[in-house]
Amino acid sequence: MTGVLAAERLTKQFAKDDQAIVALREFSLTVEEGSFVTVLGRSGCGKSTMLNLLAGLTEPSDGAVTYRGRKLSGPDIDIGYLTQSDTLMPWRDVQRNVEMPLEIRGVRAEERRGTAAELLERVGLKGFEKHYPRELSGGMRRRASLARMLAGTPRTLLMDEPFGALDAQLRTELQEELLRLWQGSGQTVVFVTHDIEEALLLGDRIVVLGQLGRVVADREVGLERPRTLDTLRVDPAFVELHTAMAAALKEGSS
Numbered sequence: 114m115t116g117v118l119a120a121e122r123l124t125k126q127f128a129k130d131d132q133a134i135v136a137l138r139e140f141s142l143t144v145e146e147g148s149f150v151t152v153l154g155r156s157g158c159g160k161s162t163m164l165n166l167l168a169g170l171t172e173p174s175d176g177a178v179t180y181r182g183r184k185l186s187g188p189d190i191d192i193g194y195l196t197q198s199d200t201l202m203p204w205r206d207v208q209r210n211v212e213m214p215l216e217i218r219g220v221r222a223e224e225r226r227g228t229a230a231e232l233l234e235r236v237g238l239k240g241f242e243k244h245y246p247r248e249l250s251g252g253m254r255r256r257a258s259l260a261r262m263l264a265g266t267p268r269t270l271l272m273d274e275p276f277g278a279l280d281a282q283l284r285t286e287l288q289e290e291l292l293r294l295w296q297g298s299g300q301t302v303v304f305v306t307h308d309i310e311e312a313l314l315l316g317d318r319i320v321v322l323g324q325l326g327r328v329v330a331d332r333e334v335g336l337e338r339p340r341t342l343d344t345l346r347v348d349p350a351f352v353e354l355h356t357a358m359a360a361a362l363k364e365g366s367s
């Protein structure tokens with residue numbers, strides 16, 4: 114299987130104080146088109162490094178990323194990236210932030226406005242079009258960032274702990290929203306998290322990373338959709354997967 118997105122023996126090292134720091138070593142992963150893959154790992158195991166490479170934002174020290182059969186040599190408009198922290202532009206209101214990817218594509222103003230309005234409604238931000246990022250709560254900024262990423266109609270979405278900083282209830286809401294937006298879209302998602310429940314709630318497949326991005330587990334998640342945490346927690350299949358993923362995380366950190 115070739116997959117839509119493939120990491121082939123990726124190694125990334127950084128130079129710090131004349132010393133080479135290896136963040137990722139010979140990491141390989143093949144992602145099938147239309148699948149939702151969650152990547153689970155403890156802090157510092159190289160998840161963000163891996164996602165930056167998959168997004169074409171940084172170059173590997175060794176190995177290659179292949180996207181739709183060709184080597185990735187930089188950011189690709191077809192790949193959306195939602196980072197851990199907010200990257201909304203503070204001087205633009207919500208509407209104009211969401212329009213950004215469309216502006217880059219040269220879409221006409223009227224069409225941009227229509228698409229942004231529709232997306233803002235889908236993520237629950239109707240009525241906040243003219244607000245600036247500083248006037249929004251953390252959850253609303255996340256929603257706006259999600260809408261902006263979707264405005265570019267990327268066929269592949271990379272997400273780096275996008276809901277990590279939110280309170281539990283808000284996180285659940287946004288997870289459910291993301292699933293609603295994704296289902297039936299045909300989009301491919303690679304979603305990084307350190308939270309086992311989040312990984313199981315969202316993913317078709319979970320890949321667990323240990324230190325330096327070593328793959329310690331790679332499992333299909335056969336749980337029926339739609340999923341909610343309340344129903345999953347009493348499902349024996351979920352409990353079994355949770356136990357196995359916890360053991361893999363533990364193994365990965367040793």
Ligand SMILES: Nc1ncnc2c1ncn2[C@@H]1O[C@H](COP(=O)(O)OP(=O)(O)OP(=O)(O)O)[C@@H](O)[C@H]1O
Binds near residue numbers: 127134155158162
């Ligand atoms: N630009 C950089 N320069 C030097 N070292 C770096 C750089 N980026 C990452 N590292 C190191 O690489 C390792 C992996 O970092 P990375 O941010 O990829 O981990 P992570 O799994 O995403 O962590 P977290 O879950 O806390 O975000 C860490 O030891 C980190 O200090």
